[in-house]
Structures are given as C-alpha cells and as structure tokens.
Amino acid sequence: MADLLIGIDFGGTHIKVGCFDEALRLHKRGSVATEVDMGPTLVVDHIVGAITALLDCTGHKLGDIRAAGIGIPGPADYQAGILINSTHMPGFRNTPLRQMLIDRLHCPVAFNSDTNVACFGEFTAGAGEDVDDMVFFTLGTGIGCGIISHGKLIQGATGSAAGVGHVIVYPEGEPCNCGQRGCAEAYASAANTARRARAAIEAGATSSLASLEEISCKDVYQHLARGDALARRITDDTAGALALLCVNMLHVTDPARIVFAGGMIGAGPALLTPIRERFDQLIWRIRRETVEIVFASLGPDAGITGAAAMAREATQEGPS
C-alpha cells in the first residue's frame, strides 16, 4: 500500500532523506554528499538511490511511496518547482527539480525552500505542533524565516515572503550584503555575530577572543561564558536585534509562538534569556502579550520532517 512519505532536505554539503509513515513517525533516515558539480541528473540519481536504500532496509519499494517533499536552497520558482539559480550550485540553473523527482518517484512532490520546510517541520511535529500561528527563525550565515498563519505557510505574491532577515531594524545601520542598511541579519545571524566581534577587535577592543586566529559565533558565546566583556556586548547586540524582530513580527502576524533554530541555538540560555528580557523591555504596555519565544526541538531532522509533512498535505489537498 502506498502509504509512505519521503522527506528530502537539500543542504549545502549533504542531502538528507527520511522515510516516514502517515503519522510522521520516522522509519529510517539517510544521506548522500551533495556534490552539485555532477549536475542535476546525477544528483537526482543519488537522491533516488538514497531513497531506494532506505526502502530496502524496511522491506519497501518505490511504489509504496504516497508522496515526497523537498526543501531546497533558493532562489526558486516554488509554484513551478524550478530551482532558478544559486551561487553555490552553478550547474542548477532553471532546473525543474520537482518534475525530475516526480518522473523518478512516480508520486506527488511538494517543493519549497529549505527554511519553509524546516519551519513546517517544527510546526507539524516540533516546537510549534500545538499552535496555529508561528514564526520560525533559523540563525546561520543569514537569518532564515518561515511564517505560519492559521496553519498555512505565508508564501507571498512572488514566493519571497518571510525574508525577515532583511527587515530593517536599525535605519542607516550596518551595511548588509543585500544592499540595504540595518537589516536584522547584518547584526544577528551567526556569521554577523562573529563578524562584529572580529571588527571590534580590529578596531582595538580588548577581548580574550583576540588570541584566536579565526572567530566563530560559537567562540563568541564560549568567551561570554568565561566573562569576556566584548563577547557580552556583541551578544547583547545580537539579542537586541532579534528581540526587535520578535516585537515587530508580533505586531505583523501575531504568532502564538516564535521558534529559533540553527546551530546558534547551541548557545542555549546565553542566547535565549537576553532575547526574552529585551523583548519584555521593548514590547508595549497596553496589553500583556502571551507569545512564547522558544528553541526548535527537531534539530537536524526538521527539514526531512517538514518535507514529509508537506508531502502529506499535498496529497490531502490533491497532488500539487
């Protein structure tokens, strides 16, 4: 019986695949190296090979798949299922990835951005599974975002909704790679938290971080734990920008929960506590807000889980 759901998470270094039942219980996961240089056809071969290997382990075959979902790094035409281009994947220009997967898997394939897919995973089976309205942030090189309103992802007129990393939190502030100034992401992504620490040291700030050859965001939080004053200032600014995003998103889409994800949440309470404190200082006084600010709970499985959840939704709504 075709009742299996496949979730595919197309990452920069690895493509993860997961095989789920209809209740989104994970049967088996696997992965292949991404190797985008091989081009789309061979990469799809590898994905299908990884899925077949998963199915073999549990005594299933491709015909047992009801639907699959894939989360991909943008930019893409999400309606058409086409990966438009990516600086990291020059061979994937205008690649009809969804149709290529449909042709090989013979089932409906849901297709969305990696961030939206991870957001939908946390919403369906993780930190947001008991709410209908959620905002999801993933802190990495940039700040990814997904927005769930009444149980549905907000996609926007051009599929570019939830680019909240480029909300301007400090007008005339730090230049961002996008060409704007003062974007949240220019301050509070993992990469820019590390960058601000490096810049402060180059400008003469004293810090235990100065002895390191390279400074990562993880280093900044480690030196914060050891009492470094510069690390305190840098991480306070990160929390301040993220708290401003939380206040603003509360006023825009009124989520019941705001969920932070990405490797940076490994910093734990040193990241979360100051975001919550700064939020409480910034938010209005005319009513008491009940939104909860929490960490994601699915870890690296968020992508495959969300892709499988989208696959399930696609078949419930009819093939997409």
Add this chain to the structure above:
Amino acid sequence: MADLLIGIDFGGTHIKVGCFDEALRLHKRGSVATEVDMGPTLVVDHIVGAITALLDCTGHKLGDIRAAGIGIPGPADYQAGILINSTHMPGFRNTPLRQMLIDRLHCPVAFNSDTNVACFGEFTAGAGEDVDDMVFFTLGTGIGCGIISHGKLIQGATGSAAGVGHVIVYPEGEPCNCGQRGCAEAYASAANTARRARAAIEAGATSSLASLEEISCKDVYQHLARGDALARRITDDTAGALALLCVNMLHVTDPARIVFAGGMIGAGPALLTPIRERFDQLIWRIRRETVEIVFASLGPDAGITGAAAMAREATQEGPS
C-alpha cells in the same frame, strides 16, 4: 429571494450602511449618527432601522438579506463577535454585537475590525482587486493595517495581527502611546505628523505654520505646497517612516500591492511620491521588486463594501 448583502461600517461619529447585490454593486447607502451613549440595544435598533429604510427604498424587506457584515472599532473578540471595550464607547463592554445583529436580521453576520473590513473592501472591489497579496495602511489618529495573504486576511493567534502601526522603525525613538518607542505610528500617522510640526515650532523652528492656532496634518501639507521648509522636513520624515514600513512589509508578507488609505491621502502626490522615492532608496539591490505602492480607490465606501464582501464570503464558506 434572499440575495442582498448588507455592509455596516461602525464609525466614531456615524454608522454607515450599504445594500449590495451579490456582485457587490452598491444599490443604496445610508447612515445614522453613532450616539454610543444610548447603549448597545438602541444602537442596534438604529442600525436595523437604517437598513430597513434602505430596503424600503428599493422595494425589499429584511427577508431579502442573504448575509450582513460589520466593521467595528476594536478591541474585540473577533471569533466570538464580541466588542470587548473601547475608550470611546464605555457602554459597549463585552457586547455580543454579532449575535444581536443575527437576532434582528435573521442572517449570518461577518464581524471584523474596521481596518480589516476596509482592507477587504479595497482588496475585493478597489485598489487591490486584481492581486492576491496586499498590505493596506490607513493613516489617521494612528496607523491601521490589514494584510491579505493568498486572498485571506491574516488575523493572528489572538486576532491582533496587522498592528503594523506599532512596528518599531526607529529603536529608542519617539515615545508612542502604546508604551513602546519608535513605532511607525508615532511618526507617520496624520495625528503625529501634525504633532511633530507643533513640537518643532514649540522648540523654536521657523515656519509659516507658526501663525496657526491649531495645526492639522492637512495644514502641514498645505504649507508644504507653499514652500515651507519645516513642512518639508516633517513630511519627509513621515514619508521616510512609511517607506520603512513598506520595505519591512515587503520582506515579511511579499505583497503585490501596498495600498494607503485614510483622510491623509488627500495630500496626493505630496504624500505618495516621497514614499515611493524613499522606498526605492531603502530597498535591497539583489533583485528588482515589482510591488506597487498606491492609494486606495473606494474612499468612504471601503468599509461598507468590505463588510458586504465579508458577508458574501461568510455565506460561501458556511455561516460564521
């Protein structure tokens, strides 16, 4: 045949009512003074009286109404159809206004905020009728907002979505009545545009506005037209805050159109042109945005039209 739609716009001074056909063509409009001191029962009597008078004019009766909709000044429990309280309407505490109207009109009644209703009117039959994703701002005492995503209003977990007037555009900026600092509304509402002009004059700025006893937003734009330098600075700041809101909303919900409404749009190009110019300066360079920034087109009929459109939608989805 019950094929008429009634739109009710519950305003501070007048309650407007409109009678529409199923294609949202306005048959007849009317209004009654709001007189909230009379209490909910008598106000509902007046609303029903005004509707009956409209129907009489066109040879119809209450039984010809398929559905009605009402836009009300918040705060309210929009799910339950209850007006919770309002500083302007002390007699309307926890008033089950929707049920009171259902009992009198014997038809489904859609119930939403005045801003969401006006937004839905512009979306259905006005400046946004050919798009699926729209952001609507109304500039008055505060800044009201409505957000349409994929043809549906975003309501949020507590019904408070689209409170975008309280998005913080200038951290640590002007105090807002809500208790935050730097809210868009603290700069760019009609009331606060006038307030900033008054404050600048009190602080010693030279301006042709200084001769006026009271300064309204309309005065500021009139003196701008006559070349007053302070009026230029004040209105530039208004446009700057509104352009920041437009940039941020583009990144959050990715609308195809941003629609400004409210009495302040009477300022015409003197308001709209600098918003568009500032938006073009602020927005990122990594792709060309196609969002259009325009004025609303329904004028004072937006509320009754949107309420009738919500009534129609409520009957299409089943009574709400």
